[in-house]
Amino acid sequence: MQETTLTVNGKTHTVNVDPATPLLYVLRNDLGLRGPRFGCGLAQCGTCTVLMDGRPIRSCILPVSRTRGEITTLEGLPEDGELHPVQQAWIDEQVPQCGFCQNGQILTAAALLETNPAPTDDEIRRGMNPILCRCMTYFRIQSAVKRAAAAMAETEADR
Amino acid sequence: MSAGHGVNAIDRALRRWEGTASRRDFLKSSGLFVFGLSALGAAGEGLAAQPAADGPYPDPDFLQLDSWLVVHEDGSATFYVGKTDGGQGTGTATRQMMCDELDIAFDRATVVMGRTDLTVDQGGSGGSDAIERDAMVGRRIAAEARRVLLEMASERFGEPVEELRVSEGVISLASDPSRSVTYGELVGGRRFDVALTGANINQAGGVASIKPVQDLKLVGQSIPRYDIPAKVDGSFEWAVDVHLPGMVHARNVRPPFAGATLTAVDESSVSGMPGFLRVVRKGNYVAVVCEREEQAIEAAEGLAVTWEKPATAPFPPSDDLFAYLRSTEPEPRSGGRGAPQVEGDPDGALARAATVVEAAYDVPFQGHTAIGPAHALADPSDGQMTIYTNDMKPYSHRTGIAEFLGMPPEEVRVIWMEGPQLYGRTAADDAGFEAAYLAKELGRPVRVQWMRHEETAWDTKGPAFAIDLRGGLDADGNLVALDYRSRIANYAHVGYNQARTVLIAQLMGLRPERPVPGGAGGPDEMYHVPNRREETRAVRLPLVFETPLRTGNLRDPNGPQITFAAESFIDELAAAADADPVEFRLHLLRGAADDDEIFRRARSIAVVEAAAKAYGWEARPSPARAGGGRLLTGRGIAYAYRARTTVAVIAEVEVDRENGQVRVPRMVCAHDCGLVINPDGLENTIQGNLLHGISRTLYEEVRFDGEKVTSVDWRSHPTLTHRDAPERIDVVVVNGDPNPDRPDLRPYGAGEPSHKPVPAAIANAVHDATGVRMRRLPFRPERVLAELQAAGV
Numbered sequence: 001m002q003e004t005t006l007t008v009n010g011k012t013h014t015v016n017v018d019p020a021t022p023l024l025y026v027l028r029n030d031l032g033l034r035g036p037r038f039g040c041g042l043a044q045c046g047t048c049t050v051l052m053d054g055r056p057i058r059s060c061i062l063p064v065s066r067t068r069g070e071i072t073t074l075e076g077l078p079e080d081g082e083l084h085p086v087q088q089a090w091i092d093e094q095v096p097q098c099g100f101c102q103n104g105q106i107l108t109a110a111a112l113l114e115t116n117p118a119p120t121d122d123e124i125r126r127g128m129n130p131i132l133c134r135c136m137t138y139f140r141i142q143s144a145v146k147r148a149a150a151a152m153a154e155t156e157a158d159r
Numbered sequence: 160m161s162a163g164h165g166v167n168a169i170d171r172a173l174r175r176w177e178g179t180a181s182r183r184d185f186l187k188s189s190g191l192f193v194f195g196l197s198a199l200g201a202a203g204e205g206l207a208a209q210p211a212a213d214g215p216y217p218d219p220d221f222l223q224l225d226s227w228l229v230v231h232e233d234g235s236a237t238f239y240v241g242k243t244d245g246g247q248g249t250g251t252a253t254r255q256m257m258c259d260e261l262d263i264a265f266d267r268a269t270v271v272m273g274r275t276d277l278t279v280d281q282g283g284s285g286g287s288d289a290i291e292r293d294a295m296v297g298r299r300i301a302a303e304a305r306r307v308l309l310e311m312a313s314e315r316f317g318e319p320v321e322e323l324r325v326s327e328g329v330i331s332l333a334s335d336p337s338r339s340v341t342y343g344e345l346v347g348g349r350r351f352d353v354a355l356t357g358a359n360i361n362q363a364g365g366v367a368s369i370k371p372v373q374d375l376k377l378v379g380q381s382i383p384r385y386d387i388p389a390k391v392d393g394s395f396e397w398a399v400d401v402h403l404p405g406m407v408h409a410r411n412v413r414p415p416f417a418g419a420t421l422t423a424v425d426e427s428s429v430s431g432m433p434g435f436l437r438v439v440r441k442g443n444y445v446a447v448v449c450e451r452e453e454q455a456i457e458a459a460e461g462l463a464v465t466w467e468k469p470a471t472a473p474f475p476p477s478d479d480l481f482a483y484l485r486s487t488e489p490e491p492r493s494g495g496r497g498a499p500q501v502e503g504d505p506d507g508a509l510a511r512a513a514t515v516v517e518a519a520y521d522v523p524f525q526g527h528t529a530i531g532p533a534h535a536l537a538d539p540s541d542g543q544m545t546i547y548t549n550d551m552k553p554y555s556h557r558t559g560i561a562e563f564l565g566m567p568p569e570e571v572r573v574i575w576m577e578g579p580q581l582y583g584r585t586a587a588d589d590a591g592f593e594a595a596y597l598a599k600e601l602g603r604p605v606r607v608q609w610m611r612h613e614e615t616a617w618d619t620k621g622p623a624f625a626i627d628l629r630g631g632l633d634a635d636g637n638l639v640a641l642d643y644r645s646r647i648a649n650y651a652h653v654g655y656n657q658a659r660t661v662l663i664a665q666l667m668g669l670r671p672e673r674p675v676p677g678g679a680g681g682p683d684e685m686y687h688v689p690n691r692r693e694e695t696r697a698v699r700l701p702l703v704f705e706t707p708l709r710t711g712n713l714r715d716p717n718g719p720q721i722t723f724a725a726e727s728f729i730d731e732l733a734a735a736a737d738a739d740p741v742e743f744r745l746h747l748l749r750g751a752a753d754d755d756e757i758f759r760r761a762r763s764i765a766v767v768e769a770a771a772k773a774y775g776w777e778a779r780p781s782p783a784r785a786g787g788g789r790l791l792t793g794r795g796i797a798y799a800y801r802a803r804t805t806v807a808v809i810a811e812v813e814v815d816r817e818n819g820q821v822r823v824p825r826m827v828c829a830h831d832c833g834l835v836i837n838p839d840g841l842e843n844t845i846q847g848n849l850l851h852g853i854s855r856t857l858y859e860e861v862r863f864d865g866e867k868v869t870s871v872d873w874r875s876h877p878t879l880t881h882r883d884a885p886e887r888i889d890v891v892v893v894n895g896d897p898n899p900d901r902p903d904l905r906p907y908g909a910g911e912p913s914h915k916p917v918p919a920a921i922a923n924a925v926h927d928a929t930g931v932r933m934r935r936l937p938f939r940p941e942r943v944l945a946e947l948q949a950a951g952v
Contacts, residue, residue, distance in 0.1 A: 001433070018433065021453045029452055034400045035393035039531050039579075040611040041456075044873040047530060074393035083392060090391045094383060094839055097246030097847050099390035100579035101530045106391065121886070128881040132873060134530040134580055135246055136850030138884035140843065 006067050008033070009076030019065035024048045026064045027073060035074030035103045039132075046104035046131035056104075056111045074103045077110060085155070086110045089148035097135035104131040109145045117156075118149055214543035215569040216276035221360045224307070224353040226279050227300040228261070234328045234343030236261060236268045240297060241281030241360070242289045243273040243551045244386070245581035247847075247910050248840035249289035251384045255377040255836055256294045260301035260369060263328040263342065265377055270385075273575030275557045279360055283552035284581055285655075285712070287802070287908030290836055295905070296363055300355070303365025307353050311345045371902030372834060381839035386577070398549040398576035399608070401536050406604035407436060408452040409597050410459035412445040413613055414666075416866045418469035418702045421445065428463035438462065439600050443705060444666035446597060448605060456610070472865045473702030481521040481935075484625040484646040489696035490676040497697065500681065503690035508640035512631025516735050519627050520724035521935040524620040524648070524861035527713055528876055531579030532614035536606040537594035544571045544595055549578025550588035552655050559656035560595045563664060571595075582851075583712035584618055586655045589662040596663060612871040617662065619711025620861055622649035622677060626724035631690075636736030638747060640690040643725065647717075649677030649710045650699045665704045674703060677710055679717040682725035683799050683915070685760045687750030707868045708861070714848075715801060715911035719855060719918050723936060726797035726919030730781060730926065739778040740796055740923065741771045758897055762805045762831045765895025767798050770807035770829035773891045781923065782930040789817055791952075795923025797916035803907040804832040805895070808849065808916040812924040816952060819944025821925060823853050824886050828913050831893040834906040842890045845913045849888060852917025854879035858937050 005014045006023075008031060015030045022041075027033045027050065036059050039047030043058035050059045053069035077084040083091075086109045096102050105128065112119060112127040119127060124145050133141070219226040219239070229237045238257050244250040250270045258265050271277055281293045305325065312330040313320045316338060324333050331339035341347075357363035372378075389395035414421070421443045429435055434450035435458055447462055449455040475483045492498055509515055535548040544566060550556040553573040561568040578585065590607045597605040609617075624647050631640035659669045676697035700708060733743035744767055754760040770776075774794065783793055791814045798807040811825040826849050835841055858877045862870040870876035896904060918936055925943070926932050931950045933943065 017451075018453065021451075025451070025453045028400075029402070032402070033393070034396065037397070037399055037531060038608065040873060042611055042872055044611075045530060078392065087391045091383070091387055094387060094843060096384075096387055096390050097843065098530075098577065098580045099246060099387070099395070100397070102390060103393070125881050125884070132530060132878060132880060134528065134851075134878065135847050136854060136879055136884075137843075137847060138850060138879070138881045139846050139888055142881070142884065 002065070004064050006064065006071060007069070008071040009073060015064070017064060020063045022060050023050070023062045023064050023067055023071070024059040027059060033073050033075055037100060037103060039101070045101070046108065047101050049104035049107045049131070051107055051111060054111060054114060056108050074106060077107070084110055085151045086113065086144070086148040089144040089151065093140050093144040093147060095137055095140040095144050097137055101131065101133045105133065105141050109141070109148065112145070113149055113152060117152060119145070214541060214572070215567070216543070216572040217569050219277065219279045221279040221363050222355045222357065224300060224304060224351040224355055224365065227297070228257070228304050230304070230342050230346045232343050232347035234263070234267065234341045234347060236263055236342075238268060238270045238297065238301075239278040240270055240272045240293070241278040241283070241554070242293050243284045243553065243575050243581070244289075244577070245284055245551060245910070247844045248384045248837060249294070250386065251382060252290055252836040252840060253294040253297055254385070255380070255382055257297045257301040259375045259377045260298045261305050262325045265382055267328060273553045274572070275553050276572040280554040281360055283550070283554060283575070285552060285586060287910035287912070289910070290906045291803070291908045292361060296361060298369045299364035299367070302367040302369045303353065303355065304351065306365065306367035307351055308342055308345055312340050315340060315345070372904050373900075373902060378834070378836050379838070381837055384840065396576065398536070398547050398578045399531065399534050401547045401576070403536065403538055403604040406536065406606055407448055407450055407601065408455040409446045409448045409593070409605050409607045410455040411593065411607070411609065411613060412447065412459050412462055412464055413617060414443060414466055414705070416466065416468050417473040417706050419443070419466040420469070421464060422467050423465040425463035429458040429461050432458050432461065437601060439597055442667040444663050446593065446607070448597060448601060452608075468866065469702070471701055473706055474700045474708060474863060474865070476865050477523060477861065477863045480523065480623055480648065481625045484623065484648055484698050487698050489646060489698050490650070492696075497678065497695065499692050499694035501692050505640045505642050505690040505692040508690035509629060509631040509642065512639055513634040514632040514735055516630045516632070516728075516731055517628065518728055518731055518932070518934060519625070520727065522624040522720040522723060523936065524623045524708055525713060525855055525859045526615060526620050526861050526876065527582055527584035527618045528615050528878065529579040529584055529618070532609035532611060533588060533590035533618070534578070534606070534608040535588065535591040535594040536604060537591070537598035538604040539598040539602060540604070542570070544598065546571070546573045546591045546595055547576055548573060548588055548591040549576060549581070549585055550591055550656065551581040551585040555656040556588060556591055559658045559661065560592055562658035563592055563661070564595060564599055582714040583716065587619055587661055587711055588656065592661045592663050615876050616868040616871045617707045619713070620708055621713030621720070622647050622679075622710045622717065624720040624724070626721070628724060628728045630728060630732045632732060632736050636738055638686070638688050638732055641688045642691070643681055643693045645679065645695045645721070645724070646698050647677065647679050647695055648700055648708070649679070649697050650674070650703050662709070670704060679721065682721055683718065683801060684725065685763045685800065686744075686747035688747065708863070714851065715914045718799065718801060718911070718915040719852065722797065722799045722915045723918035723922065726799065726916060727922045727932070727934070730795065730923040731932065734781055737780050739780055741767060741776055742778055744796070744798060757803050758895065759800055759803070759805060761897055762893070762895035763798065763800060765893050766805045766807040766829040766831050767796070769891045769893045770796065770809050770827050773829065773889050774809045774827045776809070781927040783927050790815055791928040793924045793926070793928025795920045795925070795927050797919035797923060799912070799915045801908065801912035801915055804830070804909060804912040806830050806912045806916060808913065808920040810917070810920040810924045812921060812928055814925055814928045814943065814947075816929070816947055819940035819942070819947060821857055821921070821938050821943055822883065823921060825888070826885050827889045827891065829891040829893050830909070830913055831895045832907040832909045832912070833894070833896070834904045835892055836906055838892065841892065841909055844909050845890050846888055848911065848913040849917055850879060850884060852914050853883065853921065856918040856921045856937055857883065858939060860937050
């Protein structure tokens with residue numbers, strides 16, 4: 001056991017756990033967050049995705065002692081009480097079926113649009129490909145990413 | 160239960176209710192256990208933590224209106240639905256139907272689903288029947304509540320019911336709309352105290368009639384699903400999220416070889432680990448319990464266990480499976496099971512046929528492989544047992560666990576919460592049994608979650624099939640005989656939550672009294688073929704129990720396997736007759752003039768025609784003349800029905816002749832499920848069915864050597880990914896009823912039917928593109944490439 005300090009969704013937390021503990025279990029069981037969920041524990045499916053300094057990472061394999069910078073989970077994505085445009089697009093397109101994987105889909109889409117605000121269809125497919133969905137909502141996810149990109153471009157143009 | 164940092168929203172709401180009204184005591188004193196839940200309460204906050212409901216937990220009485228529907232003081236309503244929503248939006252659709260009958264706005268109602276202590280036993284999910292059957296009960300109940308409310312208003316105004324009008328929960332006098340009363344004023348916070356009739360839950364209802372379709376306002380609208388916002392902002396509480404004070408974590412230790420016997424456990428190998436609490440062992444079942452989740456994972460990995468391999472191989476390697484199925488004597492026929500269905504004289508007709516076509520099709524075991532593995536939390540507080548689970552059939556989960564633990568059912572309650580899909584896997588949810596067993600052993604709440612390798616190797620499997628077909632064409636190309644013979648690796652079907660067949664029970668040495676070979680029907684189509692034989696026989700693999708190849712219902716159980724063979728073979732016959740595949744099917748469907756009571760033949764013709772029209776189908780025989788490029792394109796159709804729903808699917812494929820990769824850039828699905836409740840929800844469900852079907856067609860296969868399953872994660876058991884999603888999907892909603900405006904048009908199931916024709920549609924498209932007939936699923940690139948090269952394509 002060892003004290004580890006981490007910043008999650010803008011708040012600083014100190015936990016006393018084995019430093020090898022994957023970040024996922026700390027987020028879920030110590031901080032009570034629900035966004036990241038266990039899917040495989042092998043970094044293969046993306047259900048456990050969180051953002052570390054804006055980049056999507058697999059919290060199921062990252063030791064808590066190796067977290068750096070700012071961790072953002074699905075709960076931390078809205079700004080000033082407003083849903084992130086990607087989250088809004090997910091509602092507008094009625095994307096989820098069971099919804100269990102959508103944490104990883106939404107965070108990965110948000111990160112994708114951060115680095116590439118106007119992705120082509122092929123770039124969306126390649127960018128989203130690492131995140132699996134067993135209800136197979138891929139078709140709607142891709143539509144929602146395009147919708148979010150358009151909404152974000154419009155907001156940018158209004159500024 | 161007191162609050163941990165994640166408490167079920169319904170429990171919070173129930174506490175709120177109890178804190179604000181004496182309703183519970185009132186209902187309790189009347190012998191009813193019906194709890195009100197205000198619309199506001201579901202999102203309630205700042206609630207005092209206090210026990211939600213002490214046991215025991217008797218069944219809600221399905222013959223009482225109050226068990227199904229509660230009207231609150233503010234005029235909002237809560238519907239109690241004994242079903243579970245697997246992400247197809249059945250909760251939203253049920254709410255639409257019940258609000259319509261009750262005559263209140265959609266946002267004035269909430270739905271509580273799948274809690275054995277609060278909702279009547281409608282069986283949970285299965286068979287795509289939530290809307291077709293169970294929500295129709297809900298409609299009748301809501302209609303009865305509206306009738307009773309009208310009578311109450313009639314009494315209050317001293318005017319006959321005929322003089323009253325209802326709009327969104329307000330009843331007014333037709334002659335003087337200023338005189339009005341709300342539902343809340345009439346019955347809010349009080350019981351209806353109205354008895355229902357019906358020999359069973361599915362027949363429950365009152366005196367009132369349901370509305371004609373033309374009077375429904377919410378039905379037919381694409382109302383957004385109520386569960387999606389919380390799933391998108393991270394606030395949704397899943398079964399995996401429940402935390403209870405004092406709860407601990409368990410992980411299972413599975414046999415490394417199928418049929419292995421545990422000979423020794425060295426507890427000292429883990430007893431010094433931090434947080435270690437117990438090793439629990441009974442028979443071949445082993446679990447490790449620790450304070451923290453990551454500790455349980457590490458301890459389960461580190462536990463030294465000695466296993467002895469079985470004397471005989473549990474099953475043949477997956478590459479030898481189909482030869483095994485065809486060469487092994489099937490299980491004896493018993494009680495009509497396995498007896499061939501014969502019409503006309505198939506052997507004579509085949510002997511006389513101008514052309515006889517024969518083909519053999521193979522479908523491997525396919526897993527459910529949910530995106531999140533099995534999990535449950537069991538709480539043994541107060542001598543009762545509460546299980547938080549995503550089991551899709553919470554009622555049988557409850558009775559199964561009660562029997563397994565030797566507890567009276569009323570001391571056990573199951574609280575269904577959402578989880579990673581269902582599709583049949585959670586009809587026999589092993590984790591709930593394991594959590595309950597361990598919670599009883601430890602005397603404190605225990606949470607169990609499987610690991611990925613465990614889930615992919617040991618979840619229930621869709622059975623493997625080996626199917627042999629013969630068909631005879633006369634000189635004019637008419638199909639005159641069809642002989643379907645299948646062998647199915649489906650022994651000791653695990654059933655639903657049975658105390659002796661869930662995995663933990665098998666590993667503990669329990670066995671069902673009478674193990675029964677599984678069975679399957681024949682092809683689900685309405686073709687007129689004068690001479691037919693259909694025979695399905697179960698073949699037993701050497702290891703029947705404690706096997707990772709135990710079978711269970713997998714979305715549209717057996718349908719995709721059977722239809723892959725049957726509808727591929729129809730295309731083979733069409734090709735032999737030099738006929739267009741759509742025309743060939745329509746000819747077979749039109750061959751008989753009679754139809755059944757739900758017009759399945761007419762509605763089959765309607766979907767085939769609608770799919771062809773939507774696709775822009777050009778009539779010609781398959782295969783197309785192959786072009787010379789790297790990518791070969793083709794289109795294929797397949798059609799089927801499931802229960803009362805008819806569906807036709809057209810797939811367009813691209814086959815890469817250099818690497819064997821198959822892509823499906825476009826799909827069309829024509830779908831007749833009668834009355835459509837929520838068009839967008841239906842479309843989402845169909846899209847999921849189609850893509851799940853592509854995944855099973857192109858990638859999914861359970862692989863095993865002679866002693867264990869070797870496909871254990873997303874690399875060894877691949878699934879469809881974003882890259883493979885079609886670029887275009889056209890869903891055509893068809894109403895092929897001869898009287899499409901009938902006021903009593905019913906909804907039929909939609910959760911599974913469109914899954915069924917997908918593998919055959921893709922196989923037919925691959926044949927159209929390449930001239931190569933793929934007769935074994937899945938069409939992984941290396942297998943396609945080998946077939947292309949063998950055919951010189």
